[in-house]
Amino acid sequence: MSRRRPSRWNGLLPVFKKTGPTSHDVVDVARCSLRERRIGHTGTLDPMAEGLLLLCVGKATRLQQYLLGWDKTYIGRVRLGWATDTYDAEGERIQPEGTPPVLSTEQLLEFKNRFSGEIEQVPPPYSAKKVGGKKLYELARDGQSIDVEAKKVTVHALELEQTSENEIRLEVTVSSGFYVRSLAHDLGTSLGCGGHLRALERTRIGVLDANDALAQDALEAAKSPEEIIDGPHWIPLERIPLPFPSVDLNPTAAQRFLHGQEVVVLRSSDEPLTAGSPIAVRRGNDLIGVGSVKNLLARGRTVNVQPTLVLGDAPE
Numbered sequence: 001m002s003r004r005r006p007s008r009w010n011g012l013l014p015v016f017k018k019t020g021p022t023s024h025d026v027v028d029v030a031r032c033s034l035r036e037r038r039i040g041h042t043g044t045l046d047p048m049a050e051g052l053l054l055l056c057v058g059k060a061t062r063l064q065q066y067l068l069g070w071d072k073t074y075i076g077r078v079r080l081g082w083a084t085d086t087y088d089a090e091g092e093r094i095q096p097e098g099t100p101p102v103l104s105t106e107q108l109l110e111f112k113n114r115f116s117g118e119i120e121q122v123p124p125p126y127s128a129k130k131v132g133g134k135k136l137y138e139l140a141r142d143g144q145s146i147d148v149e150a151k152k153v154t155v156h157a158l159e160l161e162q163t164s165e166n167e168i169r170l171e172v173t174v175s176s177g178f179y180v181r182s183l184a185h186d187l188g189t190s191l192g193c194g195g196h197l198r199a200l201e202r203t204r205i206g207v208l209d210a211n212d213a214l215a216q217d218a219l220e221a222a223k224s225p226e227e228i229i230d231g232p233h234w235i236p237l238e239r240i241p242l243p244f245p246s247v248d249l250n251p252t253a254a255q256r257f258l259h260g261q262e263v264v265v266l267r268s269s270d271e272p273l274t275a276g277s278p279i280a281v282r283r284g285n286d287l288i289g290v291g292s293v294k295n296l297l298a299r300g301r302t303v304n305v306q307p308t309l310v311l312g313d314a315p316e
Contacts, residue, residue, distance in 0.1 A: 007038050007058030009225065012067075012235040014205075014213035017045050017053040026216060030055050033222045034229075042067040042205065043176070048088055051202030052210040059311055060237055066278060066290060068176050069243040070206030071156060076197055078168040078184040083194035087124040087181035091196065098193035100166045108160045111190065115183060116158050120150035124181045153178045167198070207241050237311060238286035245271035246280035247291075247305060254283040262294065262306050279305060288312045 013034075017026050023044045030039050040061045042054040051074075056064050080100035084091030103111075154175040161169045168187065172180065181197045188195020203210045214233040222228050246269075253263045273279065273293050281289045289312070291305035 007036055009034055009036055009229055010058035010237040011060055011229075012240055013055040013057055013219075013228065014208050014210075014233055014235070015053045015055055015219055016210055016213040016215050017050055018216045019050045020047060021216070022047050023053055026053055026219070027055065029216070029220050030057070033219055034225045036225070040064055042070070043072065045202060046088065046181075046200070048090055048197075049200040049202065051200070052205050052208065052213050053202075054205050054208065058237070060240060062309060062311070063240060063242070063290075066242055066244075067206075070208075071173055071175060071243075072178070072202060072206075073157075073171070073173040073204035074180050075201045075203055076170045076172070076180050076184065077163075077199040078170060078187055078195050079198040080166045080168065080188055080191065080193050080195045082196070083185060083188055084196040085125065086196075087179075087185040088197040089199075094194075096189060096192060096194040100193045100195075101191060102165065103162045103168075108162065111187065112158050112160050114190070115186070116155045118152055118154050121153050121179065121182050121186075122150045123179055124185070151177060168195075173204075206243055238288075240287050242278075242280040242287070242290070244278050244280060245269060245273060246282050247303065248282050248284065249288075251283070254288060257281055257291070257305070257307055258288060258310055258312055260307050260310060262304060263291075265303050265305055267301055267303055273303060278308070279303070281305060281307075 013030065015026055015030070017023065023041055027039050027041060031037055034057060036057055038058050038061050040056045042056065042064055045051060045053055054067065056067065079089065082093050082097035083095065085094050155172060157173040159171045163169045172183065180200055184195055184197035212233065214228065214231070219228070228234060247265045247267060249257060249263060249265060253265065257263050273296060275293055275296060277293050279291050279293055280287060281291045288310070289307060290309040292308045293303055294306045295304040
């Protein structure tokens with residue numbers, strides 16, 4: 001059995017996806033442009049949506065499960081007047097429908113409060129959410145109607161503005177697993193007139209901003225992988241930020257960690273930690289892996305870290 005060829009490129013590539021292609025289409029473009037097969041992403045954007053799509057390349061694909069923890073920010077346009085079966089503009093028109101009301105500042109604030117904080121949300125019937133091993137959109141296309149349990153999600157920030165009689169602009173920062181389409185549908189249902197998501201842009205993932213992403217057209221037009229890797233958008237493996245605290249190891253402790261051994265670290269940060277939580281492990285400024293907090297000593301100033309993911313090779 002032949003071994004997989006080591007990846008030539010390892011890191012993150014923020015891409016500004018344009019409206020139309022699927023997220024998988026963009027991954028395919030990146031595989032061609034970078035000449036690398038090991039590429040994934042940290043959260044799907046629907047074909048109708050545009051904005052930041054974060055690609056994991058090479059060894060960085062091993063970090064996908066951790067990068068999914070980043071909060072995400074979206075700007076959306078909700079068309080009032082009728083609902084659709086997909087909760088967006090690509091679906092079939094369904095009930096409820098009716099004349100949209102003109103909302104006062106107080107009413108908009110009431111909806112903002114209702115849909116902020118920890119809420120329960122039902123995923124759209126046409127989504128990649130899996131039930132019984134099958135995606136909801138596969139079941140929907142087969143004509144199967146099933147009850148999907150609501151899931152707890154967190155809305156960290158929400159702004160609503162009625163920009164015209166039949167449209168609401170929203171800007172929302174949310175936890176992983178949130179569906180803006182469901183928010184649009186729920187807004188329309190609450191108003192009694194129906195509503196669906198007309199347009200969507202993802203503007204931020206964690207500390208990464210869509211304004212700093214590589215345009216999809218530029219990704220498609222790249223004449224060589226080096227044109228992308230040497231550009232300002234590429235984030236090499238050792239510089240990848242993670243959505244949880246980090247510790248910095250000295251050379252001796254780093255060598256132990258890279259050999260899969262537990263290390264004891266004196267912390268300089270006051271970021272809260274709990275036993276069992278993930279922690280980014282760095283050597284200087286370089287990310288060398290992810291550990292799990294095993295024990296906290298001396299009021300949290302000293303921490304025992306057990307390796308869970310080692311990204312580098314131990315030095316000889």
